[in-house]
Amino acid sequence: MGLLMVLMFSMVPFSFCDILYSSQRCVDETGQIRSEGETWIANGCRQCSCTRGNIMCRQLHVRCYPKPHPHCVEIPGPCCPQWDCSIIGCTDRQGAPRNEGETWQDPIDPCTFCSCQHGMVTCFLRDCPPPPHVPCTRPPHPDQCCPDCNPSLTYYH
Numbered sequence: 001m002g003l004l005m006v007l008m009f010s011m012v013p014f015s016f017c018d019i020l021y022s023s024q025r026c027v028d029e030t031g032q033i034r035s036e037g038e039t040w041i042a043n044g045c046r047q048c049s050c051t052r053g054n055i056m057c058r059q060l061h062v063r064c065y066p067k068p069h070p071h072c073v074e075i076p077g078p079c080c081p082q083w084d085c086s087i088i089g090c091t092d093r094q095g096a097p098r099n100e101g102e103t104w105q106d107p108i109d110p111c112t113f114c115s116c117q118h119g120m121v122t123c124f125l126r127d128c129p130p131p132p133h134v135p136c137t138r139p140p141h142p143d144q145c146c147p148d149c150n151p152s153l154t155y156y157h
Helices: 002-011 016-022
Strands: 025-027 033-035 039-042 046-051 054-059 073-075 082-084 089-091 097-099 103-105 112-117 120-125
Touching: 089 120, 097 112
Parallel strands: none
Antiparallel strands: 025 033, 039 046, 046 054, 073 082, 089 097, 103 112, 112 120
16 A cells, blocks of 8 residues: 555655645735635725735726716725715706705806705796886996995986
């Protein structure tokens, strides 16, 4: 029996290094034990392998999704960001983000007021009070909708 075992070893070439490397293991960043030669995807964006007791990783080319809505909040991820879009908001005509329930005066037309309700922008025109019985010739200020027709301040032509 002993002679047969010697013949088997002499027919299959091996070295001490082969035995040493085949028994080595790696421990990944999650604490999982990996076998020699094992390959896995780490954090969704790296391909890693266990080689001679060392972990070797390479970056994968991953296509990340763009921000789906201006009000979504970025949650950093190991590879691509994740998006929390649970907070509803709006985007005004100038492209600025607005919060749910917010009301603002349009910067181009001071008589237009807009609000963000349930993710939608609704705009309305402000009504100016009727002018007093005295003629009002003063034009409104550039950032005002209605003229200031205070009779004590009105001037006549």
